[in-house]
Amino acid sequence: MDMDVHSNKKNNINISIDDILPAELVRGILMRIPIKNLVRLRCVSKLWNTLISDPNLPKSHFDLSLAPSHRLLLYPNDSTKPTTFDLDALFLDGPSKTSTNVSFPPNKENQSDDGFYVFNSCRGFVALFEEPHYIVIWNPLTRSHRVFSCEHAVIGYKNYGPMRKLLERSAMFGFGYDASEDDYLVLLAWKNTREMEDYLGLFSLRTNSWTNSKVTLPNDPLKKRIISLPGLFLNGTIHWWIAPCFGTGMDVGGSIILVFDMIERHFWEMPVPKEIMTNYHPPGALVELGGCLAICFSNFDKKTDIWIMKEYRVQSSWTAYKIPCFLFRPLYLSNDGDIIGFDMLKSCLAKYNVNNGEMLQSSGKFCGLNDFCMYTESLLALPDDFMEGKE
C-alpha cells in the first residue's frame, strides 16, 4: 500500500529520502520507455517536458536503442492515404490490427496533386519525393518536416512525364546522416542532357541549401544503367547497386555497388560477389539485414536470391541464400535470425527460416504494395541552424 506523501514526511524515518527522484535517475527510466509513450509523458511536468524534449535524450534514446520501435510505411500510390504499421506486431497480428493512418505533410507551394513517392528513411526521418519537383523529409511520429525543391536537377526532364520514372532511370537519390557534422544530407546525381555532364547535388538540412558540382561518376552509371533507387544508407555511407541494362552488352563491365561516403564526401566502388557480377538478372534491391548489406533479386528459376555481406567490405563474407518465393522483397532480420519480407505476388508478409529453409506466410493481406519503407521511430529534430528565433 502506498503511504500518503504527507504522513511519510511526518514519520521522520523516511524523511531524508526525497520523494521526487533526481533528474538523472528519471532519465535512466525514460530511456527504457518506448518513444510513443514518452511523447505523452511530456505533460507530467515542465521538468519532464525539458528532459524529454532535451535534444540529447532523443539522441541517446535512439543510439542506445533500449526500446526501439520499428514501423513500416506503406503508400500504394493511388488515392488511398498512407498507412504505417507496427512492424514488431505485424507478422503475428496482421495488417488490419496494427495499422495507423497518417497524412503526408501539406505543401502550400505545390499546386499539383500528382502524388508522392516514398524513398527511404534514416534515424526516424522518411524521405519522400513529391511531384513535380519537391523533396520532403518527414518524421511521421512528431510530424515535423522540411520541404525543398529539386527543380534545378529535374528541369531537363520536365514535360517527360512523372518524375519518378525518370529518376529511376537517369538519376541517383540518397538520404543519410553525416555524424561528423550532425547533419542530414540529401544526395541527387543527375545527367544534364544538354551538356551531357553529370552533376552532384548535396542538400544539407542544417544550412537548408544545395551545393551542386560537376562530378565524374565511375563507370558512368547514369547512362543506360539500372540503379537501385533509393540508395541504402548504412555505416555512414550510401550504397547503390548499379547493373547494366539488358541490351547494352556485357562490355560495360557488369554490376557494381557504388558507395558515397557522407563524411569524406566522395564516391568509391565495391564489388558484388563474383558469381553475380556479369549475370543479367531482373533488377533487384539493396537491403539492410541485421546491420549487414544485402543484395536481393528474383532469378529465372522463379526463386529469389539474397546475398548478405556478413562482414562489411570483406569480399569473402558474401553468403548466398535461395528463397523459395518468386518475388520476395526482404525487409529485415527478425530477432531469431529469420528473413522477413514481402511476398509481392501474394501481397502478404513471409518469413524465411535460414536454418531449415522453410517459408512461413503471415495472415492478412495488404492492398497494394507499391511504395514502402521501414523506419525506426525517433523524437529527433532536424537541424535548423539557418533559422533565427526558433519557436
Place this chain on the structure above:
Amino acid sequence: MSGISDTERMITLKTVEGTLFDVKSSIAKDLKTVQAFIDDSDDDVTSPIPLPNVFTRELSRILDYLNNHHRFRSGIEKADEEMARYDAEFAKSMSHEELKALILAANYLNVKDLLEFLNQTVADVIQNKSVEFVRNFFGIENDYTPEEEEKLRNENEWAFNGVEQD
C-alpha cells in the same frame, strides 16, 4: 591475514538506523561505492563502514538480490529461468514507495545491474499509464496551468490513445 582467502573476507556495513550487516567481500565488490571506499583506504578496513544514505530495509533487499544473483550465476548449469522468476517476484513484492527508495539506494551504492533492473521495472509500470498516475508515482506536482496543459495534450493527441486505466 594469513590463511584467509580474499573471497571469504567479511566487510561490515552500517545503515542509517545503526544496523550492522556482514557482507562477503565478493558481494561487496558489486557495491561499487563501498568498493571504492575500501580501495581508497590504506589499511585493511576493520571497523564498520557507515552508509549515511542507506536504510536497513533497502540494504537488506539489495544484499538479498546480490546474494541470489551470485548464487544463480555460480551454478554449473545456467539458472536463467530461476533467476527470471526470482526477479519477477522481487519486483512484485515491493510497493511503489519501496521501489523508489530502492532505486535511490542502489544509485547511491552504485549497484549497476540492480539499478538497470529497477529502471526497467519502473519503465514497465509507467509506460502505459496516465499522466496523473505517473505524477502520483513520482510525487510530482503539476506545474502547468490548465491552458498550457490543454495545448500540450492537443499537440500530442494521437499519443493518448491506448492508455491503461489507473
